[in-house]
Amino acid sequence: MVQLAVIVCTAWVVVAVSLTLYWGVCLLRNYAAAHKLGVPLRVIPIDHTNPIWMLLDRKILSIITQLVPSLRNSSFVRHNYRGWELRERYFSHHELGDVFALVTPGRTWVYIANPDALMDVFRRRTDFPRCLELTGKNSKVLNVFGPNVSTVDGPQWKMQRKLIGTCFTEQNNEIVWSESTVLARDMIQYWASKPSVDSIAPDTRTLSLHVLSRAGFGKSFKFKGHDDRQKNQTSTNYKESLQLILENCILIMALGPRFLADWKPWLPRKLQRLQEACASFQRYMTETYEDEKKASSSSSSSMPGDHNLMKSLVRASQDEAKTSSGALGPGLTEQEIYGNMFVLNFAGHDTTAHTFTFSLYFLAAHREVQDWVFEELRHVLGNRPPNEWHYASDFPRLKRALAVMYETLRLYTPVPVAKWTGAQSQTLSVGDKTLILPPNTMVIPSYSAVHTDPKHWGSDSLDWKPSRWVTPGASGAMDDEVFLAPKKGTFLGWSEGARDCPGRKFSQVEFVATMAVLFREWYVEPVLLDVDRGSLRAACKRVLNQIETDSAMVLLLQMLHPERAPLVWKRR
Ligand code: HEM
Incomplete structure (x- = not known):
């Protein structure tokens, strides 16, 4: 019995360590790629579209800030939950500029608050399609009664x-x-x-x-x-x-x-x-x-x-x-x-x-x-x-x-x-910068920032x-x-x-x-x-x-x- 418990615990530890290592490697790889963008980067340890994290994100972050108040200003607490844009409004962009990126173990998320660049993204529908993959599960839900305008491209x-x-x-x-x-x-x-x-x-x-x-x-x-x-x-x-x-x-x-x-x-x-x-x-x-x-x-x-x-x-x-x-x-x-x-x-x-x-x-x-x-x-x-x-x-x-x-x-x-670059890399001018956005990069209009700047x-x-x-x-x-x-x-x-x-x-x-x-x-x-x-x-x-x-x-x-x-x- 004791032996079985030891085996189960060891298996859990092995899985947890392997997952952490895997995430760490993915994060490093994404960071190295994002570094070439030449925009301010912030690292967040968990992809904010991870479904398990999405269920618990605000609760866990609230506990963390109570335990370690000095983390209140870290990107983990400020940016690592779904809907963080509402609280941040234009502050992150005023701090980091019209464009910055959040690097996660999943994808890199590039946030843009420059109205001209945003209109360029919206105009170039085929270069920056809606990320149907991101909403893969939801799309299936939306497909419940049949394929529709929201789930096709x-x-x-x-x-x-x-x-x-x-x-x-x-x-x-x-x-x-x-x-x-x-x-x-x-x-x-x-x-x-x-x-x-x-x-x-x-x-x-x-x-x-x-x-x-x-x-x-x-x-x-x-x-x-x-x-x-x-x-x-x-x-x-x-x-x-x-x-x-x-x-x-x-x-x-x-x-x-x-x-x-x-x-x-x-x-x-x-x-x-x-x-x-x-x-x-x-x-x-x-x-x-x-x-x-x-x-x-x-x-x-x-x-x-x-x-x-x-x-x-x-x-x-x-x-x-x-x-x-x-x-x-x-x-x-x-x-x-x-x-x-x-x-x-x-x-x-x-x-x-x-x-x-x-x-x-x-x-x-x-x-x-x-x-x-x-x-x-x-x-x-x-x-x-x-x-x-x-x-x-x-x-x-x-x-x-x-x-x-x-x-x-x-x-x-x-x-x-949410838009993304899909399978191709894309160039995008944001102010006087020209970004080369690699494939599989999320391109997010910072609506809450432009709406309140x-x-x-x-x-x-x-x-x-x-x-x-x-x-x-x-x-x-x-x-x-x-x-x-x-x-x-701007709206x-x-x-x-x-x-x-x-x-x-x-x-x-x-x-x-x-x-x-x-x-x-x-x-x-x-x-x-x-x-x-x-x-x-x-x-x-x-x-x-x-x-x-x-x-x-x-x-x-x-x-x-x-x-x-x-x-x-x-x-x-
Ligand atoms: C205050 C009300 C509404 C707001 C703020 C709103 C906002 C939006 C936004 C922001 C999108 C783009 C989503 C994306 O790109 O991912 C969208 C798409 C869409 N909306 Fe609305 N909407 C509203 C009401 C409606 C109504 C009343 C209908 C239909 C009766 C509707 C039907 C649709 C459809 C079908 C799409 C998908 C279009 C496409 O993918 O080509 N919306 N809406």
């Missing part, structure tokens, strides 16, 4: 992206606008009926999901608040299926729908429900696809208001197949249509919902910004009820509500972007101040206010270049319509907690502090515990 991506592009029309934006106003009205009624609301995050997720259901599949659902939903959770219709799938994306990606289906009888109830949700969502997509194929082959045209992304995708794909010269391939396969429908829901759901959550907490702590937005809402919308608001004429005039979104995305950018945004660059996006026009009239066009490469909220976000306008329309409904008749404040000692000012400070200290990268950047800061809605 090269000519396949070009064809898929072209077809996806045809779905995001002004007709679709009209639907996003009207659906958002209806849902937001129900949401504010629900919130206002409660003495305090701690469900801002789940409720805005519901709103964003319902907008996608309507604009994506032509299915409208009535808004149901978080507490009401809890009581009534057994049904597995399409909408609840999709909600369950999106809320458990990582689990589904990790296990795969096939595993869930094959092992269903032996799985716990939660996983069985997930499997049923996947099956129900797949069934719904198949039915919709078959219906649309029939409608399309009988060449019946859609009724106005009947438009949705699924219809557009099927039609565009069939048109492409009929007319294709062969250059881009024969349209999308059935699996690719399902894959893209899923990825549109995936990409459009939490991105927008997290942006709502950050924005509403910022607004709650800044009553003066609510008043500023309200002033424009009153001017543009007057006393018209939401069903008399018009996307085409009202949306472009609501610049202040849009500024809230831009300002939130500037400071709390939910989607990080005082060079681009002024000395108050770290403050949340939506008015920086709107400048007064010559006449001083509100209608003449001009929306800021920041220097290219990357929806990314840039050919592979930027196709849902940018969709999300803007949803955001502005929702803000208009929420703030035209209401305002929001933090609920006073004991620690605030009766002071609203203290409560606002507490909320701002929570945004700053309790936000982190999960799948995307999000507030981790917004429910800890309940809000109250009051009529103006």
Whole structure:
């Protein structure tokens, strides 16, 4: 028995020592290669995309800094976790210059905060593709219902992206606008009926999901608040299926729908429900696809208001197949249509919902910004009820509500972007330096640095101040206010270049319509907690502090515990 224990312990020690040696050798090799770049280097001992490290990184680093406070300023503590950019903002780049590299035992990560160099990277899509390998596992997850625009590259991506592009029309934006106003009205009624609301995050997720259901599949659902939903959770219709799938994306990606289906009888109830949700969502997509194929082959045209992304995708794909010269391939396969429908829901759901959550907490702590937005809402919308608001004429005039979104995305950018050099080496000019980037090098736009650098945004660059996006026009009239066009490469909220976000306008329309409904008749404040000692000012400070200290990268950047800061809605 003792002998067995000794053998096991020895084996563990041998494995640990071998792994450490292997990592050490890889680190030395990468350091030697990175040294030739001629940029400042920082060594971090663990690749920040190592999945085990990703689970524990912040916890371990917090323990280490408590034990050895002098390490607080080391690169290990500052840069060796996912999402470090949020805390560092522009400080690392001010210290190290427009470009520096983190050398890890895995890859070398080159961080760039020079707007011209960044635009060059975004423009050279084939030289600096999205690193699909980095998100290998996630890509498979995103492939759950079929290959899609997010998980392919090269000519396949070009064809898929072209077809996806045809779905995001002004007709679709009209639907996003009207659906958002209806849902937001129900949401504010629900919130206002409660003495305090701690469900801002789940409720805005519901709103964003319902907008996608309507604009994506032509299915409208009535808004149901978080507490009401809890009581009534057994049904597995399409909408609840999709909600369950999106809320458990990582689990589904990790296990795969096939595993869930094959092992269903032996799985716990939660996983069985997930499997049923996947099956129900797949069934719904198949039915919709078959219906649309029939409608399309009988060449019946859609009724106005009947438009949705699924219809557009099927039609565009069939048109492409009929007319294709062969250059881009024969349209999308059935699996690719399902894959893209899923990825549109995936990409459009939490991105927008997290942006709502950050924005509403910022607004709650800044009553003066609510008043500023309200002033424009009153001017543009007057006393018209939401069903008399018009996307085409009202949306472009609501610049202040849009500024809230831009300002939130500037400071709390939910989607990080990672490019790489792939199998080739690439040259890149950054200021007066010309870098020769070896194959397999990560090229990371330092969005959090360019978004906050005082060079681009002024000395108050770290403050949340939506008015920086709107400048007064010559006449001083509100209608003449001009929306800021920041220097290219200094704002990357929806990314840039050919592979930027196709849902940018969709999300803007949803955001502005929702803000208009929420703030035209209401305002929001933090609920006073004991620690605030009766002071609203203290409560606002507490909320701002929570945004700053309790936000982190999960799948995307999000507030981790917004429910800890309940809000109250009051009529103006
Ligand atoms: C506030 C809301 C949103 C933000 C901040 C955002 C941001 C982004 C960013 C930064 C990318 C590039 C990712 C990369 O290069 O790795 C992206 C890609 C994408 N987004 Fe969005 N997005 C938002 C909303 C939406 C919506 C509403 C949809 C669809 C309804 C959508 C669909 C997509 C798709 C399909 C891609 C992949 C494009 C490609 O690979 O060619 N996004 N988004």
